[in-house]
Amino acid sequence: MMLAAIGTVVAALCVTLLWWQACGWIATLRDWRRRATARPLTLHVLERDVIAGYVRLRLAPVRGRLPRFGAGQHLLVHGDDGARCYSLARWQRRPAHYWIAIKPEGRASSSIAATPVGACLQASRPRGDFACRPKRADEVLLIAGGIGITPLMAMLDRLRAAPPARVTLVHVARTRDALLWHDELVALAESDSWFDYRPRLTGPDADWQNERGRLTPRDVEALVGHPANTSVWLCAGDGLTGTVQVGLTLAGVAAGRIHRESFGPAAGVAQGDVRIALADGRSVRGGETATLLAALDPLQPYAAAQCRAGQCGGCRSTLQAGEVRWLTKPDCVVADGEVLACCCAATSDVVLQPHFPR
Numbered sequence: 001m002m003l004a005a006i007g008t009v010v011a012a013l014c015v016t017l018l019w020w021q022a023c024g025w026i027a028t029l030r031d032w033r034r035r036a037t038a039r040p041l042t043l044h045v046l047e048r049d050v051i052a053g054y055v056r057l058r059l060a061p062v063r064g065r066l067p068r069f070g071a072g073q074h075l076l077v078h079g080d081d082g083a084r085c086y087s088l089a090r091w092q093r094r095p096a097h098y099w100i101a102i103k104p105e106g107r108a109s110s111s112i113a114a115t116p117v118g119a120c121l122q123a124s125r126p127r128g129d130f131a132c133r134p135k136r137a138d139e140v141l142l143i144a145g146g147i148g149i150t151p152l153m154a155m156l157d158r159l160r161a162a163p164p165a166r167v168t169l170v171h172v173a174r175t176r177d178a179l180l181w182h183d184e185l186v187a188l189a190e191s192d193s194w195f196d197y198r199p200r201l202t203g204p205d206a207d208w209q210n211e212r213g214r215l216t217p218r219d220v221e222a223l224v225g226h227p228a229n230t231s232v233w234l235c236a237g238d239g240l241t242g243t244v245q246v247g248l249t250l251a252g253v254a255a256g257r258i259h260r261e262s263f264g265p266a267a268g269v270a271q272g273d274v275r276i277a278l279a280d281g282r283s284v285r286g287g288e289t290a291t292l293l294a295a296l297d298p299l300q301p302y303a304a305a306q307c308r309a310g311q312c313g314g315c316r317s318t319l320q321a322g323e324v325r326w327l328t329k330p331d332c333v334v335a336d337g338e339v340l341a342c343c344c345a346a347t348s349d350v351v352l353q354p355h356f357p358r
Contacts, residue, residue, distance in 0.1 A: 003126055009098060014255070019270040024352060026143075034134070034178065037222075039125070040078075040122050040123060040125075041061065041066075041067075041075075041122070041123045041124070041125060042061070042062045042063075042120055042121075042122060043059040043060065043098065043120065043121050043122075043123055044059070044060060044061075044067055044118065044119065044120045044121075045058070045059060045060065045063055045115050045117050045118060045119055045120075045121070046058045046059065046060050046097060046117065046214050046292055047059055047284055048115070048116065048117050049179060049322060051177060051178075052175060052177035052180075053104070053178075054101055054102065054103055054178070054180065055101070055102045055104060055113040056089070056100070056101045056102075057099070057102065057113075057115065057181070058097050058098070058099055059097060059098045059099075059100065059102050059121065059123075059333040060096070060097045060098075061119060064097060065094075066095045066096070066097070067125050067126060067186070068093070068094065068126075069090040069091070069095065069126030070126070070131045070156035071131065071132055071151070071155040071157065071159075072087070072128065072129070072130040072131045072132055072151045072154060072155055072233070072261070073087070073088055073126040073128040073130070073148075073151075073154075074087045074088060074126070074127065074128045074130075074151070075081060075085055075088060075098065075100065075123040075124055075125075075126060075127075076123060076124040076125045076127070077100070077112055077121055077122075077123040077124075078121065078123065078209070079108050079109075079111040079112035079115070080111045081107040081110075081111045082107065082108030082111075082305075083108065084102075084109050084112060084247065084308065085309065085311070085312075086100040086101070086102060086112075086150070086255075087100070087101075087150040087151035087154070087235070087261070087309075088100065088126060088129075088150075088151070088154050089101055089150045089151070089153050089154055090154055090157055091154040091155070091157035091158045092157070092212055099147075101147055101150045101151070101180060102147075103146070103147045104310075106294075106297070107297070111327060119133065120343060129188070130151060130233075130259065130260075130261040131233075132155035132158060132159065132233050132259075134159075134164045134231045135164065135231075136162070136164055136165070137165055137229060138164045138165060138228050138229055138231045139164070139165055139167075139168075139186050139224075139225055139230045139231070140159065140164050140166065140167045140168070140230075140231055140232075140233070140298075140337060141170070141223055141224070141230055141231070141232045141233070142156065142167065142168065142169040142170070142232075142233050142234075143157060143168070143170045143172075143220075143232065143233075143234045143235075143236065143244055144170070144171045144172070144234075144235050144236060144246060145172050145235070145236030145237055145241075146172070146173055146174075146178060146207065146236070146237070146238040147180075147343060148234075148235030148236045148237075149171050149179075149181065150180075150234075150235070151233075151235055151244075151261055152169065152171075152233060152235060153180075153181055155233060156162055156169065156188075156195075162177075163192070163194040163195070164194070165194070165229070166194060166196070166222060167194060167195050167273060168195075168196040168197075168224070169185065169195070169196070169197050169198065169199060170198045170199075170200065170215070170223065171197075171198070171199050171200070171271075172200045172201075172202065172214075172215055172236070172240060173200075173201060173202070173286070174201065174202050174203045175201060175203055175204070175205075176201065176204070176205065176208065179199050179201075182199060185197045185199075188258075189254060190221060198211060198223075199211070199221050200212055200213070200215060203300075215240060215243055215244070215245075215247075215314070216243065216247070217243055217246040217247035217248075217250055218247065219247065220243065220246075220247025220248060220250075220251070220328040220344045221247045221248075221250045221251040223247075223251075224248065224251035224252075224253060225269050227252035227253045227254075228252075228254075230251075230253050231257045231259070232244075232248060232253060232257060232258045232259065233259045233260075233261075234258065234259065234260045234261070235260070235261040236331070238327070238328055239278050241260060245258065260277065264357060273285065274286050274346045274348065274349060274350070275349040276295050276296060276349075276350055276352070277349070277350065277351045277352070278296070278299065278351070278352055278354065279320060279351060279352065280351070282299055282301075284298060284299060285297060285345055286345075290343035290345055291327065291341065291343065291344065291345055292315075292317075292324070292339070292342075292344050292345065292350070292352065293305060293315050293341035293342040294347070296341065296352075301354050301357060302314055302315045302354055302356060302357070303340065305341070305342065307354075308342045310328055310330030310332065310340055310342060310343045311330070311332060311343065312332070313330075313332040313340065314356055315340055315341035315342050315354070315356075316334070316338055316339075316340055316354075316355045316356070317338065317339055317340075317341055317352040317354045318337055318338055318352070318353040318355070319338065319339050319350065319351075319352060320351040320352065320353055321349070321350060321351040322346060322347075322348045322349050322350030323346075323347045323348045323350070324339055324344040324345060324346055324347060325344065325345050325346075325347050326343055326344055327329040327343055327344060327345055329343075330343050330344050339352070341354075343348075
């Protein structure tokens with residue numbers, strides 16, 4: 001009996017030791033994966049071209065392989081004057097390179113867009129939840145405004161592997177040159193019956209034969225065949241986004257089937273009669289059409305501001321005095337008394353205390 005009891009105790013101790021060891025292995029693995037995910041990428045520019053003011057960069061790893069990514073995800077790219085988020089334009093199951101497209105507005109975007117072939121950039125690993133996962137019976141509607149075509153091209157690449165019932169891509173731009181990947185999309189529409197391409201220009205030349213003028217809610221409503229089976233992915237500025245959402249509501253598309261990636265509000269005119277002050281006493285003059293972040297740009301008060309689209313929360317501030325107007329709804333949680341400088345404009349003199357000061 002005593003030997004049996006001793007054997008039972010020894011077995012229990014062995015099981016406990018093995019359990020502790022397994023927990024240690026699991027914790028080590030989780031820590032390794034967390035560190036690997038957080039480790040930045042060093043990418044060199046293989047190719048650079050400029051189309052209608054947009055800059056496209058093809059990027060490859062300096063060493064090793066590129067991480068896989070979901071169609072619709074983006075990179076946080078660091079330049080000499082700050083960091084910005086850029087959607088990955090083309091999807092591959094095992095990517096050999098990344099494509100990004102840049103509209104060079106502001107110092108950070110302009111410096112990144114100016115990176116020459118052969119130079120290197122630091123970037124995060126792919127991130128973001130703007131992913132296209134339709135069901136096979138779905139009718140997919142992709143709507144892009146200008147540079148917003150970037151993540152939708154990655155989604156289209158992904159959908160080619162297993163096309164749903166129908167995919168319609170609407171790309172609204174001002175001029176023909178701004179229709180990035182236009183010739184490729186025309187060819188795809190001609191060769192594949194499941195795909196319908198609807199380019200639209202707001203400032204077309206006289207010889208433009210396709211749709212023209214601004215997209216209206218009725219135009220959007222007409223694109224929806226079966227509302228219950230229609231899933232929408234939208235990447236555009238606030239004006240076009242508002243129009244599309246009205247049209248989808250008219251068509252009866254449920255809010256849960258509408259997925260949106262935001263550019264963030266336009267920077268607006270930074271000069272004006274409103275005083276925008278920081279708690280440390282520094283201040284600038286701003287206009288009611290400018291975001292607080294754009295107006296404060298000369299002071300560079302935010303160390304963590306990255307996305308400029310209400311997503312990262314790096315420009316979170318306490319509003320100590322004054323009133324603001326929200327130009328766009330943020331994607332991150334904002335507490336009472338807080339503002340995101342990239343999403344708000346001042347309607348009176350204001351005082352801000354940045355949460356992540358430089």
